[in-house]
Amino acid sequence: IVEKRNGIATLKLHRPDAMNALNQQLVEELDYHVEAIGKDQEIRAVILTGEKNFAAGADIKAMVDLDVRGAETFAFSHTFKKIYNLEIPTIAAIEGYALGGGLELAVTCDLRIASSNAKLGFPETGLGIMPGAGGTILAPMLLGVSKAMEMILLGSIVGADEAYRIGLINKMVEPGQAYSEAVNWANKFVDGAPVALQMAKKTIRRGLESGS
Ligand code: COA
Numbered sequence: 001i002v003e004k005r006n007g008i009a010t011l012k013l014h015r016p017d018a019m020n021a022l023n024q025q026l027v028e029e030l031d032y033h034v035e036a037i038g039k040d041q042e043i044r045a046v047i048l049t050g051e052k053n054f055a056a057g058a059d060i061k062a063m064v065d066l067d068v069r070g071a072e073t074f075a076f077s078h079t080f081k082k083i084y085n086l087e088i089p090t091i092a093a094i095e096g097y098a099l100g101g102g103l104e105l106a107v108t109c110d111l112r113i114a115s116s117n118a119k120l121g122f123p124e125t126g127l128g129i130m131p132g133a134g135g136t137i138l139a140p141m142l143l144g145v146s147k148a149m150e151m152i153l154l155g156s157i158v159g160a161d162e163a164y165r166i167g168l169i170n171k172m173v174e175p176g177q178a179y180s181e182a183v184n185w186a187n188k189f190v191d192g193a194p195v196a197l198q199m200a201k202k203t204i205r206r207g208l209e210s211g212s
Pocket of ligand 1: 017018019021022056057058059060061062097099100101123124127
């Protein structure tokens with residue numbers, strides 16, 4: 001579900017029956033809208049959210065029968081990279097579960113606000129797979145190698161308080177408040193200096209990529 005209001009684009013994942021598990025169709029729709037937002041000069045901030053749950057991961061039922069070619073087509077990295085590369089600030093507003101590909105999607109954003117009932121983790125290795133859509137790169141950047149190794153290799157799921165403590169989220173709010181707080185932050189970006197925000201974001205990224 002896409003909403004554009006007062007310079008803020010909200011992309012709301014909407015597969016409630018499957019806890020917003022990411023299937024091909026959902027990611028293709030996400031890709032289409034991210035592409036459009038990237039070209040829309042009116043938009044100054046993006047919020048990714050999912051209502052009751054953010055996303056409980058890649059759609060396991062869809063993955064089970066994939067052959068090698070099917071698995072390659074099912075990959076989400078291309079779309080997630082587009083989100084990562086948006087020039088404007090991006091915020092993930094997280095209620096409920098953000099697991100696997102769902103957490104990988106959240107860490108493509110610049111900032112994460114989660115409600116105190118949120119549960120976050122990378123359970124992939126327990127399923128015989130690995131975080132393949134940027135999690136192995138972005139989690140160590142956010143958490144440091146040691147904590148990222150722990151989360152990914154143990155597949156542990158943490159609550160919002162622990163996620164806040166280790167720097168996985170920027171802010172913890174009361175249940176049901178993640179989106180409204182994200183709008184508060186996004187409004188600051190809308191009222192802010194767009195070139196300064198974009199250059200600051202770009203420069204932080206370049207510094208990380210060059211290691212200096
Ligand atoms: N892929 C596909 N369907 C999923 C899903 C996923 N990643 N996560 C949840 N769902 C579906 C369930 O199959 C169920 O649908 P159904 O009733 O039609 O079978 C519905 O969402 C609700 O899930 P359910 O397991 O009944 O809810 P719960 O509250 O008991 O447990 C979770 C919630 C998130 C702990 C559990 O669904 C889970 O472990 N999901 C997989 C998480 C995961 O490993 N993600 C990484 C994938 S790479």
